[in-house]
Amino acid sequence: MPSADPSPRMQALAAWLQPLAAAHGVQPDTLQPASSDASFRRYYRVQSAGGSLIVMDAPPPMEDVRPFVRVARLLAAGGVHVPLVLAQDEAQGFLLLTDLGTTTYLRAIGEQPGRADGWMRDALAALVTLQRIDAAHAVPPYDAALLRRELDLFPQWFVQQHHGHTLSAAQHAALERIFQDIVANNLAQPRVLVHRDWHSRNLMLTAERNPGVLDFQDAVIGPITYDLVSLLRDAYIAWPEEQQLDWAIRYWERARAAALPVAADFADFYRDLDWMGLQRALKVLGIFARLYHRDGKAQYLGDLPVVLQHTRLVAARYGAFKPLLQLLDQLEGRSVQVGYTF
Helix, strand or coil: CHHHCCCHHHHHHHHHHCCHHHHHCCEEEEEEEEEECCCCCEEEEEEECCEEEEEEECCCCCCCCHHHHHHHHHHHHCCCCCCCEEEEECCCCEEEEECCCCCEHHHHHHHCHHHHHHHHHHHHHHHHHHHCCCCCCCCCECCHHHHHHHHHHHHHHHHHHHCCCCCCHHHHHHHHHHHHHHHHHHHHCCEEEECCCCCCCCEECCCCCCCEECCCCCCEEEECCHHHHHHHCCCCCCCCHHHHHHHHHHHHHHHHHCCCCCCCCHHHHHHHHHHHHHHHHHHHHHHHHHHHHCCCCHHHHHHHHHHHHHHHHHHCCCHHHHHHHHHHHHHHCCCCCCCCCC
């Protein structure tokens, strides 16, 4: 409990919670850790007269709660099931939120895999709802500079820092060409509101309006395939590609019915999904390596094999990515892979 924690941060949180007892029935003495994530944010669960609530602790200047508040209101108005902001202190970085429960999609699917299809279809429907929201005025663009900064995490942290490998001049040039091609494809795709982390750890299984959606504060306007590939090629779940295809087709049909700007030919749409998925997979490889080497969060190393599987799936499918596949083979000590490409 905060009263037993001598840190200035927890004492400030305890002081902030006290006046909320009257307005929201908060019981500050029941505060308990709920979760943390890859950022500096921490979450606590606190009891109130109406049930449990969530307290977000996002310490400035490392974190800023204003984007969370802004996007939460945007998504809620658009029909997405997100936590409601009940109280806020932007200067200190504290929020009081409604509680979407404790069951993530990752946990639920792990415990009841036979029900995954229905839950995933719920997530596809919710994604279409999110993408129909007009948010160009409210969130920044997913532009070439941001896409490229994310890609650059791969050579910096995964190749050099994690594997201790210095790219040769030829490898550097080949990777540069690949990055340019990926960014060009990503920027050419139709643009919608993008959550940026639409996956099993941020989707909550809820009894009503499933799923509940978390971690949306970094939303942007960007490629229409980004959130779908985040879900289908989750960093924490390895779905067979035939299952990915089934859900991708179901999304594509639902998106067309909702007049979203998906490609008229599913083959074109799936190619865009592949290329967007490669951008995300390379970014995630870099982020997970950075979380370990810079931040000491070793748990993310266990998720690298799934992300590498997603990366290899696409790198082996398209001839333009052959140098990337060869680099991965070298980093992992594999023999040269032979297969068909497009």
